[in-house]
Amino acid sequence: STSAPTSASRSFPTPIPILDCRDVSLDLTARQRAALEATGMSRCAMPFGVLLAADDRMPEPYVRQAVAVLAEMLDVDLNGVADDPELVALLRNHDTAWLAMPTDPDDWERDQLPRLERVLGYDIIIPAWWLDVQDDGEPDERGRAVMVEEIHHFITQFGLSRLHPKVFGVDDWNSVIARETQRAECDFW
Numbered sequence: 001s002t003s004a005p006t007s008a009s010r011s012f013p014t015p016i017p018i019l020d021c022r023d024v025s026l027d028l029t030a031r032q033r034a035a036l037e038a039t040g041m042s043r044c045a046m047p048f049g050v051l052l053a054a055d056d057r058m059p060e061p062y063v064r065q066a067v068a069v070l071a072e073m074l075d076v077d078l079n080g081v082a083d084d085p086e087l088v089a090l091l092r093n094h095d096t097a098w099l100a101m102p103t104d105p106d107d108w109e110r111d112q113l114p115r116l117e118r119v120l121g122y123d124i125i126i127p128a129w130w131l132d133v134q135d136d137g138e139p140d141e142r143g144r145a146v147m148v149e150e151i152h153h154f155i156t157q158f159g160l161s162r163l164h165p166k167v168f169g170v171d172d173w174n175s176v177i178a179r180e181t182q183r184a185e186c187d188f189w
Contacts (some may be wrong), residue, residue: 001137011183015067016046017045018045019045020042020043020044021037022037023044028051028094029046030148035116036116040107043058043069045063045076047067048075050070050102052101053098054100055102055107058101059134059136062128065147069144069151073152074087074143094121096122097127098120099151100126101125102128103127105127106132111126126147130146130148130150157170157172
């Protein structure tokens with residue numbers, strides 16, 4: 001008889017390191033590293049080359065959780081290899097899009113975003129004000145749900161919609177996802 005692997009018998013990929021955004025080992029240009037540093041976006045992780053940068057005021061457990069969600073959504077079977085190399089190739093182009101974890105809405109809109117959008121692509125944010133961040137705690141169920149939703153949005157808009165426009169396209173109302181969104185409007189969304 002075969003049994004399901006136990007946590008003791010399963011191997012899990014090595015956690016994605018969270019590095020200082022100035023770290024030259026990150027696949028960022030000097031200009032991008034300087035802009036991230038100048039705006040207080042000091043912690044970067046790049047699962048499979050996809051950029052997630054967090055404000056230095058974002059508590060570490062929230063950054064770790066967001067990085068883990070991103071990595072697992074790209075490697076569902078947890079074998080340490082991205083499940084869809086074509087998808088990852090699109091998402092790792094941080095000149096097109098990236099994930100940001102800002103902590104203050106005024107700082108983000110007034111200072112951080114205007115400087116960062118000059119050197120990085122479109123930002124999908126996972127902000128502290130949506131996460132209901134607790135300085136000394138771990139993300140709660142709502143916070144984790146926000147992370148999943150924003151990362152899913154990022155993957156769909158900047159990856160799946162380009163790979164599979166008939167199903168996930170976001171440029172018009174002709175794709176399956178767009179038609180289903182219209183169908184859901186006023187019923188349950």
